[in-house]
Amino acid sequence: MNARFYAPDAHASGEVLALPDDEAGHLTRVLRLKVGDTVRVFNGRGGEFEAVIDSAGRNGVEVRVGAAREAAREARVALTLAQAVLKGDRMDDVVRDAVMIGVAAIQPIITTRTEVARSALEKGSRVGRWHRVAVSSAKQCGRAVVPPIREPLTLETLLRAVAAERSSGPTLMLVEPGAASRTIALGDLAPEAPRESTLVVGPEGGWAAEDVAAAAAVCGLLTLGGRTIRADAMAAVAISALFARWGEF
Amino acid sequence: MNARFYAPDAHASGEVLALPDDEAGHLTRVLRLKVGDTVRVFNGRGGEFEAVIDSAGRNGVEVRVGAAREAAREARVALTLAQAVLKGDRMDDVVRDAVMIGVAAIQPIITTRTEVARSALEKGSRVGRWHRVAVSSAKQCGRAVVPPIREPLTLETLLRAVAAERSSGPTLMLVEPGAASRTIALGDLAPEAPRESTLVVGPEGGWAAEDVAAAAAVCGLLTLGGRTIRADAMAAVAISALFARWGEF
Numbered sequence: 001m002n003a004r005f006y007a008p009d010a011h012a013s014g015e016v017l018a019l020p021d022d023e024a025g026h027l028t029r030v031l032r033l034k035v036g037d038t039v040r041v042f043n044g045r046g047g048e049f050e051a052v053i054d055s056a057g058r059n060g061v062e063v064r065v066g067a068a069r070e071a072a073r074e075a076r077v078a079l080t081l082a083q084a085v086l087k088g089d090r091m092d093d094v095v096r097d098a099v100m101i102g103v104a105a106i107q108p109i110i111t112t113r114t115e116v117a118r119s120a121l122e123k124g125s126r127v128g129r130w131h132r133v134a135v136s137s138a139k140q141c142g143r144a145v146v147p148p149i150r151e152p153l154t155l156e157t158l159l160r161a162v163a164a165e166r167s168s169g170p171t172l173m174l175v176e177p178g179a180a181s182r183t184i185a186l187g188d189l190a191p192e193a194p195r196e197s198t199l200v201v202g203p204e205g206g207w208a209a210e211d212v213a214a215a216a217a218v219c220g221l222l223t224l225g226g227r228t229i230r231a232d233a234m235a236a237v238a239i240s241a242l243f244a245r246w247g248e249f
Numbered sequence: 250m251n252a253r254f255y256a257p258d259a260h261a262s263g264e265v266l267a268l269p270d271d272e273a274g275h276l277t278r279v280l281r282l283k284v285g286d287t288v289r290v291f292n293g294r295g296g297e298f299e300a301v302i303d304s305a306g307r308n309g310v311e312v313r314v315g316a317a318r319e320a321a322r323e324a325r326v327a328l329t330l331a332q333a334v335l336k337g338d339r340m341d342d343v344v345r346d347a348v349m350i351g352v353a354a355i356q357p358i359i360t361t362r363t364e365v366a367r368s369a370l371e372k373g374s375r376v377g378r379w380h381r382v383a384v385s386s387a388k389q390c391g392r393a394v395v396p397p398i399r400e401p402l403t404l405e406t407l408l409r410a411v412a413a414e415r416s417s418g419p420t421l422m423l424v425e426p427g428a429a430s431r432t433i434a435l436g437d438l439a440p441e442a443p444r445e446s447t448l449v450v451g452p453e454g455g456w457a458a459e460d461v462a463a464a465a466a467v468c469g470l471l472t473l474g475g476r477t478i479r480a481d482a483m484a485a486v487a488i489s490a491l492f493a494r495w496g497e498f
Contacts, residue, residue: 073475097482102474141476186498224498225351226322227390233346236482237489244493249435249473 003031006135007041007063015065016054022132024061039063042071044146071144075248078104078196081235082158084111084203085121090232095130097236099137099147108152112208121152155211163218169194173219174201174238180212183221186245193246199238204231252280255384255395256290256312264314265303271381273310288312291320293395320393324497327353327445330484331407333360333452334370339481344379346485348386348396357401361457370401404460412467418443422468423450423487429461432470435494442495448487453480
């Protein structure tokens, strides 16, 4: 398949539009494509098109949008990953993997034991960086949807929102075996796929007892087997397990 | 819980035994533990014990083995991951994740498109390195079993062994959607956990057509959804999905 590029403005065949700077740089400097080469573009909201490079130079790249094409199938369950922010590059890896496996959105959260300060998140414009990771992962995995990265919330705010909304599917907090008195296993979930769901995954240091207690009132507390999974792999394991349970695989 | 160390010679309470050099170094230089401190030791074959540091110095560390303790539960399905060798550190990551999620053994394989030469594998003593990664992952995830890393085989040799043996469970090759005419989805597998199974996962460049054709005669060709999963994350996604299907989670 031709190389794929993120073109958020692509809507319909016939348009000529500029690629974002990152994408233009990837096209010219990394892949060294030229005017007249055929590529694919996707708009991040499910639209995927053939396209031909119309101009490429120092001032950017323009493509002429062609016929609409079928993109990789989206998951039937709109699963939001609410992930406690991890240190350093680890959050990038979680975003990359979650997008590739097929989540609908990512909600970074700040928990009692999150080791990254909120101020650091804002200063470093981490959300923008995670968005770029999501775009890059969507390019690789064939999705035409770039899952939105929401602004970080505290766990408390997230749980309040869960309690207030009438969601059409379960909110599940992933906990260690033995973390709470009433946990559920994957097999306790209804096998029918819900329309949407939220999966809440903790930080490196695990959940504080008060996090679990607060969540217990509004979430299912899900355990996955008896082994301790690394914080940066937990989301991938849990999303895969939920998709398996709900017939997505 | 106290720090855990790999002590392959630990069998029974009352013994005094030396830790392997790597473990002794971790105990003294990283964790800075001293004579009299209490630790846990596991022998890699399912035995886990309390232990007390008996001596610690330049010549190594000896521990006195105490009471047997319960380790993290092993998966009921003895799943062997047959993974095409990946480049650089990526194979280390696959070994780490597969051990943590709970495979019983890892079989490195060489396929048509494997980008690592067999001679390079032998020269670099990669199997020894993957064993150390497996030990380290077992320490972190709480398993008292260190899954064996088998000597690399060609895919052809592996498939011949699968055809010759009467295995008590399915051999499944993970393929891209559309890679073959007759693929199965996760839901096509019987939900009852088999006693054992082998999962065959390909290299960065994917399977060559002849790899898939050769496997089709003796393996189920399993697909997981419509998105393209990165080679270094594929094993974790597939093991998680299979464990979910078989009631392991």
